[in-house]
Amino acid sequence: MKIRVSDLISRKERSKKIDYKFEIPKFEFEGDVITPVSKCEVSGVITSDKDIVIMKAKVTCTLEMNCSRCLDTFIYPIDIDIEERFANNNSLENEDVIIVLDDILDIAQVVESNIISSLPIQRLCKSDCKGLCQECGANLNKESCSCNNDDVDIRFDVLKGFFDNKEV
Incomplete structure (x- = not known):
């Protein structure tokens, strides 16, 4: 799902609901291949506050990973809340926002990077493995x-x- 940041900032209605499902491709994380088992579901809202676009969303999906101790595969559920701030104005660079270069915000990329950052460093099939x-x-x-x-x-x-x- 792609959203034009300038359209959201310039409109009278300054919010847009997100209800989006998409496939995450396999990816590598710290030497392990992680395989998504289900579609990634994103639900939330994108609002604009002056020149800043704020995305608040709930992200759910399931991933298949290898245990760091026993090397067996296991299913790891992802259920995270994310909040990100974006702007298409370079003068706001120091305000803890992500600058959107081409005025197009790709929600899938933002969600994928948040999923990767939420993964544990030591992936265990169970706590007492x-x-x-x-x-x-x-x-x-x-x-x-x-x-x-x-x-x-x-x-x-x-x-x-x-x-x-x-x-x-």
């Missing part, structure tokens, strides 16, 4: 393994038997 075994690579959420998982720093290996050889 056990991850993969460091020895055999088994997914510890689905199976257990018989590997020796004593996480001992080899620098402290000498101290391992310290309490066993204690004389009373």
Whole structure:
């Protein structure tokens, strides 16, 4: 959905409702490919206040991502509220607004950048994900393994038997 900023600023009715659905293409985020599972739904309003256009919207969609610990895919719901301020006047550059260069505001681009900025850095399928075994690579959420998982720093290996050889 594209909106001409100058039309919204110059009109008598200075608001426009947004009810928009669109497909987000696959994208890469920190080395992982993220696949949208549903259409992105945007609902809200765009209003103008003098030379500034304010967009307030609710964004919902679902994404398929890979867990950072166990590498399984999982569904991640997006449900965010966004508020952005735009202007087509370069003199307003210092007023915490995004300058729209060609007078055309592409809502899809704004929504996509807000979705990307809302993604967690560490993407987990569940908060208590056990991850993969460091020895055999088994997914510890689905199976257990018989590997020796004593996480001992080899620098402290000498101290391992310290309490066993204690004389009373």
